[in-house]
Amino acid sequence: MPTLYHAPNSRSTSILVLIEEMGIADRIDVIDVTVARQDGSGGPDPRNPHPEGKVPYLTDGEDHVRERGAIVAYLTDKFPEAGLGRPVGHPQRGAYLSWLFYYQGVMEPVLVLDWAKIDHPVLHATFCDLQAAIARLSEALDGQPYLLGDEYSAVDLLLSSPFHWLPDAMPKDLSIQAWVKRCANRPALKAVTEREGAK
Known part of the structure; x- marks a missing residue:
């Protein structure tokens, strides 16, 4: 099962919204982690495998994806039936x-x-x-x-x-x-x- 490493109220929130939109919440494991915040709170979380300690970060078996645009493409390609992406061969x-x-x-x-x-x-x-x-x-x-x-x-x-x-x-x-x-x-x-x- 793909796993999303997520920090609440951060850039990774948009990936949670994508998962909700796609109706695949039961097919993605979400692990909340801490990250360093602009106000000085938070910090690196040893549970987060992102090489820079950031979010979002998606793992899928041995594969891993970082950067929101890449995660969006990965998930919409993996679950094309949700209709939020444009699969290979689509005119758009x-x-x-x-x-x-x-x-x-x-x-x-x-x-x-x-x-x-x-x-x-x-x-x-x-x-x-x-x-x-x-x-x-x-x-x-x-x-x-x-x-x-x-x-x-x-x-x-x-x-x-x-x-x-x-x-x-x-x-x-x-x-x-x-x-x-x-x-x-x-x-x-x-x-x-x-x-x-x-x-």
């Missing part, structure tokens, strides 16, 4: 993978750099600025409710997740605000948020 497979990697490789770094007020021409040449990332989302949502069209998918879950955690980062773009609200109103997110809030 490339777009699906592109959004997962865009989040991990561009959007999250840009959001963190903007939050930390770090700016440098090299960063803009390597990634883009936050306004460009927001414009990319807005362009994708023009005329459709979700990033891949009419149906909610795991890319919506992942790419909307920072705006649930960092409401100050919410763009003024009305199409993005409406999209984030649609994603936030999903029963799976509400259920996991309630459970996490009780811990």
Whole structure:
């Protein structure tokens, strides 16, 4: 059985939401671990096999997966019947993978750099600025409710997740605000948020 190493109210919460959305909670073992927090609390947990002591971390037999985008791809490929991914051969497979990697490789770094007020021409040449990332989302949502069209998918879950955690980062773009609200109103997110809030 795959095992998810998770710290409540952290980046790995989005993977719990994915598991809930997919209806596979009975097929994934979740182990809560501690991690170092920005406020100085927490710390490394000897039960966590992640090489850097972070979460989320997924093991599946001898295999292991880290980074949220990779875990999303792994789980949606492993359980394609849940319908939240785009399996090999699907006409949107490339777009699906592109959004997962865009989040991990561009959007999250840009959001963190903007939050930390770090700016440098090299960063803009390597990634883009936050306004460009927001414009990319807005362009994708023009005329459709979700990033891949009419149906909610795991890319919506992942790419909307920072705006649930960092409401100050919410763009003024009305199409993005409406999209984030649609994603936030999903029963799976509400259920996991309630459970996490009780811990």
